[in-house]
Amino acid sequence: MGDWxxxxxxxxxxxxxxxxxxxxxxxTWTSQPPPLIxxxxxxxxxxxxxxxxIGPLM
Numbered sequence: 001m002g003d004w005x006x007x008x009x010x011x012x013x014x015x016x017x018x019x020x021x022x023x024x025x026x027x028t029w030t031s032q033p034p035p036l037i038x039x040x041x042x043x044x045x046x047x048x049x050x051x052x053x054i055g056p057l058m
Contacts (some may be wrong), residue, residue: 009036018042022053 005012005021017042027034038053040046 004032005036005039007058008032008041010035012039016058020050022050022057 007022020039021033021036022038023034024037037057038049040049043050
């Protein structure tokens with residue numbers, strides 16, 4: 001999964017082992033993942049970004 005994001009999502013900033021990928025509530029996976037709302041890592045270093053990104057979805 002991580003290799004696909006690195007190759008296809010210019011704004012993807014996470015590593016496979018300590019990252020988050022945030023998708024919208026209607027996201028479904030087909031031959032490729034849906035658009036990201038936000039991503040980043042390491043998680044502890046971007047926890048504020050994650051909280052800000054996920055807040056509107058809650």
